Amino acid sequence: MGHTLLIIEDEPLLGNELCRHFKHQGYRVELATTIAQARHKLLAQKLEPLIVISDLNLPDGKGLDLLAEVKSKLERSEWLFLTAYGSVPESVQALQLGAYDFLEKPCDIERLNLVVASAKRSALAQRRLQDQHSGRARRYNIEAFLGTSSAATQTRAMLRRLAEIPFSSLIISGETGTGKGLATEILHHSGARAEAPLISLNCAALPHDLLESELFGHEAGAFTGAKKARRGLFEQAEGGTLFLDEIGEIPLDLQSKLLKAIEERKIRRLGGECEIEIDITIIAASNRDFARQISNGQFRSDLYHRLNLFELKLPTLRERKEDLQTLVPALIEEFNAQANRQVHQVSATAWQQLEQHDWPGNVRELRNVIERCVLFAEDEHLPHQWLQLQTPPQPTQHLQTEGVFIPLDGSMDLDAMERQIIHTALQRCDNNTTAAARMLGTSREKLRYRQHKHGL
Ligand SMILES: Nc1ncnc2c1ncn2[C@@H]1O[C@H](COP(=O)(O)OP(=O)(O)OP(=O)(O)O)[C@@H](O)[C@H]1O
Numbered sequence: 001m002g003h004t005l006l007i008i009e010d011e012p013l014l015g016n017e018l019c020r021h022f023k024h025q026g027y028r029v030e031l032a033t034t035i036a037q038a039r040h041k042l043l044a045q046k047l048e049p050l051i052v053i054s055d056l057n058l059p060d061g062k063g064l065d066l067l068a069e070v071k072s073k074l075e076r077s078e079w080l081f082l083t084a085y086g087s088v089p090e091s092v093q094a095l096q097l098g099a100y101d102f103l104e105k106p107c108d109i110e111r112l113n114l115v116v117a118s119a120k121r122s123a124l125a126q127r128r129l130q131d132q133h134s135g136r137a138r139r140y141n142i143e144a145f146l147g148t149s150s151a152a153t154q155t156r157a158m159l160r161r162l163a164e165i166p167f168s169s170l171i172i173s174g175e176t177g178t179g180k181g182l183a184t185e186i187l188h189h190s191g192a193r194a195e196a197p198l199i200s201l202n203c204a205a206l207p208h209d210l211l212e213s214e215l216f217g218h219e220a221g222a223f224t225g226a227k228k229a230r231r232g233l234f235e236q237a238e239g240g241t242l243f244l245d246e247i248g249e250i251p252l253d254l255q256s257k258l259l260k261a262i263e264e265r266k267i268r269r270l271g272g273e274c275e276i277e278i279d280i281t282i283i284a285a286s287n288r289d290f291a292r293q294i295s296n297g298q299f300r301s302d303l304y305h306r307l308n309l310f311e312l313k314l315p316t317l318r319e320r321k322e323d324l325q326t327l328v329p330a331l332i333e334e335f336n337a338q339a340n341r342q343v344h345q346v347s348a349t350a351w352q353q354l355e356q357h358d359w360p361g362n363v364r365e366l367r368n369v370i371e372r373c374v375l376f377a378e379d380e381h382l383p384h385q386w387l388q389l390q391t392p393p394q395p396t397q398h399l400q401t402e403g404v405f406i407p408l409d410g411s412m413d414l415d416a417m418e419r420q421i422i423h424t425a426l427q428r429c430d431n432n433t434t435a436a437a438r439m440l441g442t443s444r445e446k447l448r449y450r451q452h453k454h455g456l
Pocket residue numbers: 144145146147174175176177178179180181182183287363364367
């Protein structure tokens with residue numbers, strides 16, 4: 001079925017000609033010859049035309065008044081007006097009211113086709129955007145944070161509360177895979193800023209100079225390679241939410257700039273003269289321990305306190321293992337649908353393995369495990385041999401307090417190992433070089449030299 005097009009025109013000749021023309025193009029055409037008829041179709045019959053082509057003057061009223069009357073209910077349609085030659089003021093008024101365009105009578109058929117095609121593209125794009133929005137809103141409502149444990153229930157209650165408050169910044173902390181990204185989506189899509197953009201940046205993913213221009217934008221010529229001016233993420237998120245993931249990775253000098261931007265609610269592009277006002281919510285996430293980073297001097301405490309109007313701490317999966325009962329079936333269902341599988345049975349052996357595992361990667365790890373099993377399933381049973389749950393060897397207590405854990409799996413070269421040993425020794429001695437040297441069985445001078453070499 002084609003798209004619906006409503007024609008409001010009282011001249012029979014023109015009305016019928018337009019009907020015929022657009023039916024031929026595949027539209028489902030409706031014709032109204034009076035304002036009353038059109039109003040009836042739009043309001044009583046809830047017709048949702050993609051495009052309305054309306055005459056300005058009809059026997060019982062004006063097309064513009066009808067547009068003004070129904071506009072708020074017809075956000076998904078584009079309106080075109082047919083105007084008599086030379087009626088400029090009315091055309092202008094039509095555009096001001098939100099009409100897409102106007103066409104002078106008598107209609108030139110090529111211009112008519114062009115304008116209608118372009119109105120159609122615009123209306124379809126708008127509909128797609130709206131549908132995406134409502135789809136995302138549904139996917140990221142508060143219930144999307146699954147779990148019946150008290151920790152999960154409390155998290156949902158907190159999310160619900162936060163979505164009602166116009167907070168300016170928030171920190172979400174939690175181990176990897178505990179749902180910091182998910183919580184951000186939920187807060188954005190359930191909050192007052194849902195219609196505006198949610199812009200995400202993983203601060204660990206970019207080197208320092210790129211990070212700065214990514215956040216604040218730059219003017220043309222601000223640095224070599226900056227050919228054109230570019231809006232930064234602060235500007236792109238205007239009215240909405242800026243999600244700074246892994247904020248603990250932002251270098252110190254950029255932390256100062258960030259603090260200034262948040263406090264003054266203004267930014268300046270790199271190489272820019274003027275200040276740009278910003279109105280956004282900032283959600284910062286970290287899986288690092290802020291207290292430790294602050295005491296190490298790696299994170300500014302003033303920035304932490306500015307961001308930390310609220311801190312949402314997400315529970316690990318290992319402290320809410322009863323939630324496996326909700327998460328596992330939900331994930332199986334999700335991957336069944338994705339991969340066209342019919343898994344419905346989880347054996348006692350599988351449950352036992354799932355419950356015993358420690359889940360260092362939390363829900364993300366669980367998702368990966370369930371996805372693998374569903375993909376390898378041959379019938380309705382979740383194949384437990386594909387769970388493959390191995391907990392990586394944990395350094396023992398002895399190693400943690402007296403030794404250093406060095407992986408011998410090729411992930412560290414000899415230099416990195418030496419650095420790691422020195423770093424750990426210094427940490428344990430609160431950066432006292434003499435004590436660390438004693439611990440490492442070397443002299444202070446030799447340790448100093450190596451510290452310098454490794455930039456410690
Ligand atoms: N409570 C939950 N209910 C349903 N799905 C969840 C829950 N927690 C996390 N997930 C899902 O687990 C996956 C990992 O979550 P997410 O990416 O939000 O974690 P994260 O905390 O941002 O991790 P990282 O620190 O590694 O970025 C996502 O697919 C997310 O939708």
